[in-house]
Amino acid sequence: MDGKHIVIVGAGPAGLAASSVLPRLGYRVTMIDRSNTLGGHLSKWYQLFPDRAAATVLLEQLTDEVPDSVSTMLGREVTGGSVSSGAVELTLDHGEHLSANGLIMATGFDLFDARRKEEYGYGIYDNVFTQAEIEEMFRQGQIETRHHRKPRSIAFLHCVGSRDLKAGVAYCSKVCCVTGVKQAIELRELLPDAAIYNFYMDLRMFGRGFEELYQQAQERYNIRFVRGRISEAAESSDGSVIIKAEDTLTSRPLKLTVDMLVLLTGMQPAAGSLELAAKLGLVLGDDSFLKPYGLTQQTFKTSYPHVVLAGSCTGPTTLTEAILSGRSAAMALHESLFKLTN
């Protein structure tokens, strides 16, 4: 629209989706990301739930749709900024200034730091991993313990840093349940003889195809699901991990030695998101994610008409939702700017 300038902070799925829409509406678009690659967390994933689509294919599709006119600044950080009526001023790390008519916050999430749940020994024991590290192993096509052995038993622990008031996190991170199921199936394909466990307190299979995946995991892939959180982990002399849990369905305590423990860590607001929000005066919710105007309607709007929110900076989202919200936030901004000018 008359060459008005819009800045998108964050080049993950939401940012990419927004940047594919806006140039076609006549805007000049700049997309900035801290990281040197496009796609955010998607760029580090191997396969996606529920249909095991390749992450690289989706990332390619998303980037292909971004017109060449979008100026993409990777490896750059926003260090300062202010919002005034009708304008957004941003300062970048090399002292560079950007003036824009509109801003899309697509600043995403960070994975919960598993070291904060010290009882699971992440960062202390050799064979405790997060789902992101397992995804990396899938990309390398090689699953092995830190001692380069093929694991004979693997336990997934759900809800690490989700729905855990003791960790200061009340909310559900939404995608870890199905991620755990998906990764368990992928592991089974690579390790036909291994014992694979999922320790959970609830399995929230809300999306299309999720429940079916869970059924298959039990019936076809012989994944053992235990309802109960792991209370503590210890390391045995051979580097395997001894876990203690309660099987709450049989009300029995349980002690198990596994070669790998995988922590399904939840989402927390990205550190960069919090910094930028503070600089621009954007409001945070009780969960520290960016707070939109409404939770059912106007979920992209902020208190500024020309600043909108997209993707997981407003709370845990699936990829599907992040992409949809990127496009919708772009349209919401377009409407808002249109109203401002006319």
Added chain:
Amino acid sequence: MTFDPFVLPFSIGLLYLMVVVAERFRHWFVGLPPKVKRTIGKRVISSHTLAAIWEIIREGLFHRNLWRRNPLLGYMHMSFALGWFLLIVLGNIESRFYSQLHVNPPYYPIFLKFFVHDSHVLPFELSTIPGFFRFTMDFLLLYVLSGLMLAWIKRTRSRWFGMISTTRHNAADRVALTALWLIFPLRLLAESFTAGCFGGGGFLTNTLGAALASFLPEEHLYYPLWWAYSFALGVFFMLLPYSRYMHILAEMGCIMLKHWGGSEVLTTQSYYECSMQACSRCGVCLDQCQVALAGNPGVSPVSFIRELRAGRIPKEIAEGCLMCRRCQDVCPVGIGLINLRQWAREQLNGRIPVVAAPRYSPVEMKAIPDVVWFAGCMSHLSPGLIRSVQLLFKQAGVKYYWLDADGSICCGRPAQLTGRTAEAEALIEVNRQAILDSGAKLLVTNCPICYRVFCDHYDLPIEVMHHSSYFLRLIDQGQLQVSRGLKAFNLHIPCELDRTSVDADRMKLLASQLVENSEVISQSEWCCGGSLGRLSGQDEVTRKISTDAAFNTAQSNLPVVTGCPLCKKTLQRYTKVPVSDIAEQIYLLSAAEKVN
């Protein structure tokens, strides 16, 4: 014999008080276990009695501990106690010069100025200090009145006393308080008016009497005032056993019991009953109680004791306490507040039958270890701590047997804090045997909570140490070398280590050996709020307790070092600064093998 009917209210009140109090003390004594009675019998004629009397003078009259804690409050309590005491003693001596009797009726010295209007110089004052008694008695009265003035101010302006909040009273307390507050002004007026009519009196009563005589018909007023004075005294005495002023006598009882009965008396029903009466409701504990500060003053010791005195044990009050000992550390009367709360919990939960005592199969020891190590359940949730301790033991060449390597042994403290003493004792018995079976001469634990119960309830014939003390010893003996590599940090002293103990001193000493020479350690004695002691209470209050604790501990945004895995976990949740155990810091500063 000199007599006037107005002395009756005082005399009846005094007699009533003596009978009731004698019965109370008799009841407490009879209720003591035979063993304690025998100890008392042996100690009555011994230096223990002298020590008790000295403590009564120090604390009951001079209020030394209260002075240390809060000078203004100390002055207030001392002016009442010491001032009134000296008035009685001196009044007795003075009265003997007039009555020429060895035994006077109790009212005689109290109302002496009514019976004797003598402005002559008393015998032994002749040459040296004329008017000694008249001057001193007036001076003491003024002294008591100055304390009274402070008491008035404290009711409405507690902040002037450096106190955030003051205590609230029940009906008996309020009437007794009014009577007490009237006693001394009435005495002043009665003596002044009498002096105005008949002469006599000292610098205060004589001057005031003369001044008021110019416009008041004192000859008609002085007699009703003596009635009022006697009446105020009578009412105060009658109500004393039912009000907080019972503390004056009960505190003496507690001190005597403590000196005569030794440590065993401290956990008897009689001592609990006596000590709950010994609370003067000074309110010093209120500002120490983190539950009160977080918005629930009902849980504070002073409110808890008010309920106990009324014969009630409300669950949420008995169980809402953190058992952090901060109140006990400052209580000027020295009441065993933690034991008292523990006793209340036993009354509530102690009758639940023991479910099952655990059994462990005996372990065959290949060689007798130097140390039997008990990490504790909370340490098992802190693998960083466990690993540091293991590697430090290895570095120092300590041969150890890890008693709870499987992590499934409970020290018994949680059951105990819940008031399920029998259950705790069943655990203690089994664990005790396992500890002794190891053959080690030293028990080391990482958890101050376990440490507390090992020290106080296991009755172990071997030495028990918290790891901070043990590592300090290893460093002192040269078995462990650490560099002074730490920058300034906040040292958090866990409650269950007991802030007033030598263990806490050792932990501070150890910390001082870890920092670079010019670096500062600030200390925090806030309870983290994660305490196992708090059995019931609202989550939001608990969160506020921990938020306050973390805020006050993580001073200047410097890292926090503690000595308790539960404190570590709790504080980590409420502050952004790094929180670690002192053993982890020693490990990093030592030459021990580094992993990860």
